[in-house]
Amino acid sequence: MAKFIPEPYRIKMVEPIKMTTREHREAAIKEADYNLFRLKGEDVYVDTLTDSGTNAMSDAQWSALMMGDEAYAGAKSYFKLVEAAQDIFGYGYIQPVHQGRAAEKVLFPSFLEKGKYAIANLFFDTTRAHVELAGARCLEACNPEASDSSLRAPFKGNMDVARMEEIIREKGPENIGLVVMTITNNSAGGQPVSLQNMREVAALCQKYHIHLNIDAARYAENAMFVKMREPECKDMSIKEIIRAFFDLADTFTMSAKKDTIVNMGGLIGVKDENAPYILKIKANCISFEGFYTYGGLNGRDLEALAVGLYEGLDENWLRYRIGTMEYFGERLDEYGIPYQSPAGGHGIFLDAAKFYPQLPYYEFPGQVLAIELYKECGLRACDIGSYMIGNDPDTGKQLKSINEFTRLAIPRRVYTQSHYDMVIEAINEVWKRRESIRRGYKITWEPPILRHFQASLTPIEE
Numbered sequence: 001m002a003k004f005i006p007e008p009y010r011i012k013m014v015e016p017i018k019m020t021t022r023e024h025r026e027a028a029i030k031e032a033d034y035n036l037f038r039l040k041g042e043d044v045y046v047d048t049l050t051d052s053g054t055n056a057m058s059d060a061q062w063s064a065l066m067m068g069d070e071a072y073a074g075a076k077s078y079f080k081l082v083e084a085a086q087d088i089f090g091y092g093y094i095q096p097v098h099q100g101r102a103a104e105k106v107l108f109p110s111f112l113e114k115g116k117y118a119i120a121n122l123f124f125d126t127t128r129a130h131v132e133l134a135g136a137r138c139l140e141a142c143n144p145e146a147s148d149s150s151l152r153a154p155f156k157g158n159m160d161v162a163r164m165e166e167i168i169r170e171k172g173p174e175n176i177g178l179v180v181m182t183i184t185n186n187s188a189g190g191q192p193v194s195l196q197n198m199r200e201v202a203a204l205c206q207k208y209h210i211h212l213n214i215d216a217a218r219y220a221e222n223a224m225f226v227k228m229r230e231p232e233c234k235d236m237s238i239k240e241i242i243r244a245f246f247d248l249a250d251t252f253t254m255s256a257k258k259d260t261i262v263n264m265g266g267l268i269g270v271k272d273e274n275a276p277y278i279l280k281i282k283a284n285c286i287s288f289e290g291f292y293t294y295g296g297l298n299g300r301d302l303e304a305l306a307v308g309l310y311e312g313l314d315e316n317w318l319r320y321r322i323g324t325m326e327y328f329g330e331r332l333d334e335y336g337i338p339y340q341s342p343a344g345g346h347g348i349f350l351d352a353a354k355f356y357p358q359l360p361y362y363e364f365p366g367q368v369l370a371i372e373l374y375k376e377c378g379l380r381a382c383d384i385g386s387y388m389i390g391n392d393p394d395t396g397k398q399l400k401s402i403n404e405f406t407r408l409a410i411p412r413r414v415y416t417q418s419h420y421d422m423v424i425e426a427i428n429e430v431w432k433r434r435e436s437i438r439r440g441y442k443i444t445w446e447p448p449i450l451r452h453f454q455a456s457l458t459p460i461e462e
């Protein structure tokens, strides 16, 4: 029987949730043009749209807020944050920004422009957008194991190093502006990257003189997986594993709204404190985010972030976090429900292509399943598949994703086992009636970039 690891914390404050009927939810999703991002939060019972910025802060973080120094320049809170980040990552320069995509926007133009390419083990949607906004194009080299959801491999998030080298040779090393290692690999299902794979990628980057950036949103969950699954790391501390990864890269971009357990914040790190592009980072930060000692954050946000950086590394916390996903996965196994297995670090990625093999990718199976789950129990999840990937920026043609997932991203320290059990029963109800779905959705309006956040959809009539 699946075992739930008890929480390493207790609850001090509660937030009531509105209960809704199926009728109410059917009207609400229609009103939102079948786009879950356009639902009102209060119409959702369990919200797994994202684990980003939806975390519950600790008492230590709430008290740190009171220490926020709101000086425009050179605030005490800035130095406290820089000291914590340098201690953990060992990098010479740390730049706060307001969230992950701001880090991408500020850093990427130093390495990317028209005619250049970025290679990743898979890009997250905003990362892809910022590569394209810088004028460059995205190429991916993900471990092929990631496209077989039933294959239980330990490091499905890895870079396909042979494919990466092929791309470098095809396009010419001088045209590869950036390699991005996403840890954990969100689009592959929150799957981890091994230290061995990171070493191989770094060696290739050195060989061809290519800049290596870590997309570090979930670096702590990745480190816990490495400790659990990579024999050479089993006796290392989480901090030592993190250091081993970051020592191999040149820079990192981080959404701190994930593993750093805050509601808002991001970081850029540069290993070499004398790197010439730090001047450009500061200049871009001043133009887009704010002065470089606050980077679009309040002084109090910098304080909460400095505390969260350490809380996110706590081994008992990470064991519970990964254990929650394992529990969820084992319960789905009991019902034979397909998901990216083994479970990822921050959520469950249901394999919507296996729920609905009757639907082609351009009818968006991942979105269909997300809508069915919302109607069933008020759960909000999202498509991580062809609907999210969107269109080729050059041809305008719908791209086909390597997976059609419906992602349940679990906020940190927010929900309890009974919420998860309710959701698992609802998923099973939707699974049992999967064959009754005959058609998917079509898009009736979409913006040119990051369309899934805003698009309007309508059910395709049979």
Ligand SMILES: Cc1ncc(COP(=O)(O)O)c(C=O)c1O
Pocket: 052, 099, 100, 101, 102, 124, 126, 127, 182, 186, 215, 217, 254, 255, 256, 257, 266
């Ligand atoms: C892997 C990864 N990179 C970048 C981002 C962008 O971060 P943010 O949402 O803070 O802008 C996200 C989050 O959504 C992510 O999961």
